[in-house]
Amino acid sequence: xxxxxLPYTTLIDTLWPTTGRSNSVLRGAALAMVGxxxxxxxxxxxxxxxxxxxxxxxxxILTLGMAYGWRLAGATLMLYMxxxxxxxxxxxxxxxxxIGLAYMMGSTGGYLLGYTLAAMAVGWLAQxxxxxxxxxxxxxxxxxxxxIYIPGLIWLGVLxxxxxxxxxxxxxxxxxxxxxxxxxxxxxxPLAWQVMGKRSQDSLGxxxxxx
Numbered sequence: 133x134x135x136x137x138l139p140y141t142t143l144i145d146t147l148w149p150t151t152g153r154s155n156s157v158l159r160g161a162a163l164a165m166v167g168x169x170x171x172x173x174x175x176x177x178x179x180x181x182x183x184x185x186x187x188x189x190x191x192x193i194l195t196l197g198m199a200y201g202w203r204l205a206g207a208t209l210m211l212y213m214x215x216x217x218x219x220x221x222x223x224x225x226x227x228x229x230x231i232g233l234a235y236m237m238g239s240t241g242g243y244l245l246g247y248t249l250a251a252m253a254v255g256w257l258a259q260x261x262x263x264x265x266x267x268x269x270x271x272x273x274x275x276x277x278x279x280i281y282i283p284g285l286i287w288l289g290v291l292x293x294x295x296x297x298x299x300x301x302x303x304x305x306x307x308x309x310x311x312x313x314x315x316x317x318x319x320x321x322p323l324a325w326q327v328m329g330k331r332s333q334d335s336l337g338x339x340x341x342x343x
Contacts, residue, residue, distance in 0.1 A: 143324055
């Protein structure tokens with residue numbers, strides 16, 4: 133029985149196609165390592181914003197997820213989590229607010245789980261063609277954000293109790309930043325596909341013999 137293939141290729145598959153099984157393994161490992169490094173760097177970037185500074189961690193996670201597709205995105209996020217678990221300061225707030233498993237089991241633990249779920253979900257949606265349009269990308273990003281917040285808020289409730297202002301702690305302060313990042317993502321990915329399409333057309337035009 134053959135496995136069903138998803139109808140659309142990802143951005144990374146278009147930029148760097150696989151050419152064999154051994155090449156595919158090396159390519160996947162390289163992309164996962166590069167992706168985890170980008171996630172770590174993006175988590176450290178802060179932009180002053182009211183009421184809390186905006187980091188680019190979630191933008192990187194969701195954009196990378198859509199560019200990589202669900203399998204590679206999942207592998208990259210797992211590598212990222214392993215790096216954090218062994219004590220590397222790859223998350224926002226590390227090492228200042230803790231490090232390793234102790235940090236991961238703290239108040240951000242649910243969001244970290246959500247990162248992996250969200251990256252894989254938007255990666256799957258990208259392989260359905262959602263990243264080709266502004267509207268599709270925006271809807272995929274909304275799905276991804278929901279998958280980050282749901283386990284994040286549930287874990288906050290478990291840790292601190294549902295009588296606490298969980299939404300005021302873990303959701304409302306980040307809305308403005310998420311709207312800004314959603315707007316950036318819904319422009320970046322469709323434009324990338326438009327550029328790729330134009331390059332393909334230009335390449336075909338160069339190869340086509342003149343009359």
